Amino acid sequence: MNRLLISLLEGTKIAFSSIWTNKTRAMLTTTCIVIGIVSVTAMNTISDGIDRSFEDSMDMLGRNVVFVEKWPWGFGGEYKWWDYRNRREMEVKYVDRLRELTPSASEVSASANRSVSARFRDRQAEGVMLTGGTDGYFETSGITVEEGRPFVASDVQRAARVAILGATVSEVLFPNEDPLNKQILISGQRFIVIGILEERGNFLGLEDVDNTIITPITAFGTIFSLRYGVQLAIQFPTDEALIDGEYEVIGAMRQIRQLDPLEEDDFAINKAALFEAEFQGMKMTIYGIGIFLTGLALFVGGIGVMNIMFVSVKERTKEIGIRKAVGAKSWEILLQFLMESIVICMVGGVVGVILSIGVTQLINQFFIAYMDWSTVLNAILICAGVGILFGYLPSSKAAKADPIDSLRYD
Amino acid sequence: MNIFEVFRQSIDSIRANKLRSSLTLLAISVGVFAIISANTAVLVLDTYFKDTMSLMGGDVITVSKFPSIQMGPSNWEEYRNRQDITIAQMEDLQDMTQSASGIGPNRQYRTTRVSFEEFETEPNIGIRGGNEYYLENNSYNIEAGRNFLPEDIDNARAVAIIGADVVSALFEMETPIGKTIRIEGRPYTIIGFTELKGNVFGNTLDRFVLIPYTNLAGIYGRNQNIGIQLRAGSVERVAETIDELTGILRALRKVDPAVNNDFEITTNESLSGVFDQFTGMLYMIGFLIGGIVLLGAGIGVMNIMLVSVTERTREIGIRKAVGATKKAITSQFLLESISICQIGGFIGILAGVGLGNLASVWLQSGIVIPWSSAVGGLIGMTIVGVLFGVYPAYKAAQLDPIESLRYE
Numbered sequence: 001m002n003r004l005l006i007s008l009l010e011g012t013k014i015a016f017s018s019i020w021t022n023k024t025r026a027m028l029t030t031t032c033i034v035i036g037i038v039s040v041t042a043m044n045t046i047s048d049g050i051d052r053s054f055e056d057s058m059d060m061l062g063r064n065v066v067f068v069e070k071w072p073w074g075f076g077g078e079y080k081w082w083d084y085r086n087r088r089e090m091e092v093k094y095v096d097r098l099r100e101l102t103p104s105a106s107e108v109s110a111s112a113n114r115s116v117s118a119r120f121r122d123r124q125a126e127g128v129m130l131t132g133g134t135d136g137y138f139e140t141s142g143i144t145v146e147e148g149r150p151f152v153a154s155d156v157q158r159a160a161r162v163a164i165l166g167a168t169v170s171e172v173l174f175p176n177e178d179p180l181n182k183q184i185l186i187s188g189q190r191f192i193v194i195g196i197l198e199e200r201g202n203f204l205g206l207e208d209v210d211n212t213i214i215t216p217i218t219a220f221g222t223i224f225s226l227r228y229g230v231q232l233a234i235q236f237p238t239d240e241a242l243i244d245g246e247y248e249v250i251g252a253m254r255q256i257r258q259l260d261p262l263e264e265d266d267f268a269i270n271k272a273a274l275f276e277a278e279f280q281g282m283k284m285t286i287y288g289i290g291i292f293l294t295g296l297a298l299f300v301g302g303i304g305v306m307n308i309m310f311v312s313v314k315e316r317t318k319e320i321g322i323r324k325a326v327g328a329k330s331w332e333i334l335l336q337f338l339m340e341s342i343v344i345c346m347v348g349g350v351v352g353v354i355l356s357i358g359v360t361q362l363i364n365q366f367f368i369a370y371m372d373w374s375t376v377l378n379a380i381l382i383c384a385g386v387g388i389l390f391g392y393l394p395s396s397k398a399a400k401a402d403p404i405d406s407l408r409y410d
Numbered sequence: 411m412n413i414f415e416v417f418r419q420s421i422d423s424i425r426a427n428k429l430r431s432s433l434t435l436l437a438i439s440v441g442v443f444a445i446i447s448a449n450t451a452v453l454v455l456d457t458y459f460k461d462t463m464s465l466m467g468g469d470v471i472t473v474s475k476f477p478s479i480q481m482g483p484s485n486w487e488e489y490r491n492r493q494d495i496t497i498a499q500m501e502d503l504q505d506m507t508q509s510a511s512g513i514g515p516n517r518q519y520r521t522t523r524v525s526f527e528e529f530e531t532e533p534n535i536g537i538r539g540g541n542e543y544y545l546e547n548n549s550y551n552i553e554a555g556r557n558f559l560p561e562d563i564d565n566a567r568a569v570a571i572i573g574a575d576v577v578s579a580l581f582e583m584e585t586p587i588g589k590t591i592r593i594e595g596r597p598y599t600i601i602g603f604t605e606l607k608g609n610v611f612g613n614t615l616d617r618f619v620l621i622p623y624t625n626l627a628g629i630y631g632r633n634q635n636i637g638i639q640l641r642a643g644s645v646e647r648v649a650e651t652i653d654e655l656t657g658i659l660r661a662l663r664k665v666d667p668a669v670n671n672d673f674e675i676t677t678n679e680s681l682s683g684v685f686d687q688f689t690g691m692l693y694m695i696g697f698l699i700g701g702i703v704l705l706g707a708g709i710g711v712m713n714i715m716l717v718s719v720t721e722r723t724r725e726i727g728i729r730k731a732v733g734a735t736k737k738a739i740t741s742q743f744l745l746e747s748i749s750i751c752q753i754g755g756f757i758g759i760l761a762g763v764g765l766g767n768l769a770s771v772w773l774q775s776g777i778v779i780p781w782s783s784a785v786g787g788l789i790g791m792t793i794v795g796v797l798f799g800v801y802p803a804y805k806a807a808q809l810d811p812i813e814s815l816r817y818e
Contacts, residue, residue: 025716032710293448293699293703296443303434303436303710304709307430307437307710310430
């Protein structure tokens, strides 16, 4: 054990000194590894970035939420609209029944939306998504009112003409003033602004979810019809509760709709997992190709290391012979060269990780990338792995060298 | 000293260090392979897009009220307020045009059920109105039966040509020709059906019943909005025909000279052009990543060349002592690095084209060989060889012969 430690220490020392004597060579080899590790890490940060922004987008739908709607979200397969068309519409009053019938749910809400234009004096916001919601909507959709207040059950009850503005709308209509308690026109109807939502960004990089206004669903119903397009959202406290909760919701809905056991569901259960399933394949393909191509860069770096290690072994044949002649074991020689290759790779890894921080910033300018500690740790581990993998062959060649031949070598 | 002598020398020295050379070769091959395979894969994707977007014949021009494909934000309001394109406008266009031929309408009037005896389809069959040019303009081929005759159109006969999906939905065991199907209660006699055309991005192209537009116009009205399709005669004349067409349509539709066209013109070219930006970006990414891998490989070459120079210091010294010029030494080492790069490049290009084309098998599209990138690759490899070989070669040439001879 002691000998292992000493020879490990000795090996590292020799490795450093041999790197030091061949500075240009070591630098070039390290550069190869740096290139490889930077590309692998960059790919890693990009895939992490995509994952995170995807998850953020999913959270915009609401955490642990099951939606009940007339129309299913159509992903893949044939969309049988002619079957769905004949289904009954969802109704706002289902909210109370669902509350009773799904005891494990933490919140139930109903909402409806449509695209409107909003005006404040001479400023106009176009294509605004007006959402009418029950008071539970803030909870189920996971949105936070940053300034002012959300509407409450009593506002919903008396169909109060109050509005909560999304960040974009508030920016457009009130560039330099406080929107709270101002009167705006939504589709020509007067509403009082009582709150402003927290900024949330884009949904899957497409739709600006801040271009929205939220009002009580009853007020929405006095302007537009609630006969179509009502969406029910049932929120559960945890991931696990969601899985069982889905069946609870189906049961509750069948009971509300008074469906025969033989009849098929005349409603659709929609959830964020549907998105995930849809994009999983595409994500995997992109990651696969990306990792393959960047892995090639690392592979090339590894070959560079191996090549240089072979040169190094050849150049120091005599040294190996002498060490062996004075009693060095084969594994000690192996360790010495392996350490050299690992050190080169680790130095490359550290430099690569530092460069990757900059590269991540750069990628973030026009795409999404995110770097965390696990990425850094991965990079370092990969480097060590590359060092061992590509250093092993040259090292074992050195270890197996015959001391007599080696001493004679010129 | 001639070039062959130098070349032979460099090959000799490559062979003298087989292990080292083969590793360097491998690195270079992998680098080139990365570039070429990424390039080939994108090219395959590009070809696939172009093929699937070739919905119409190559010289066919479609005029419509709404754009057929749209990316980015839409100004729906603007399109909606445009006046309809009517059958009357199409007939006027037919009289006035000089360069266009095969003019026909293109309109899906209904999406509904089609029934035959006791069989009935889902209500997702497109009922399209067209004339004798419709099939050719939209690159459908008749599998059996016949196309419309001008008389069918003129007399608004109740005849139909059905798509492959309708055939499989209604006629399992028997031939559809001569049978009578019912659409919204009205009977139509099938005179032909088309070959299977397949999907575009998951949407089938074979789920339709084609009926003389005169017949459908008699039922749904002549003033419904239609699309107009016509042929330029050849792909080269498309631009010219579009100009003529634009002039006539603006006059017919009384568009103010100061206002933009109030209709959209679509060709195969413009359809597939939608993806150009996307594939262009993929090309760039492929090139970038491939280039990075190649850079790594190039540095590996440089490293090994430097080692090679150090190892052969003595040889260089002797050659210099017996009269070799700096130029001779430089070209010797430069050629060695170029040879390595060329051989590695060749292997890499072969492997890259092979793997890239696996994507074409997967997408079931034609095999492509990116000749330009292959030739570019060879030229590029020469450049890489020079780029990474020039420093070691320069270093070798600068060696002092006396010092070199003494070197151990």
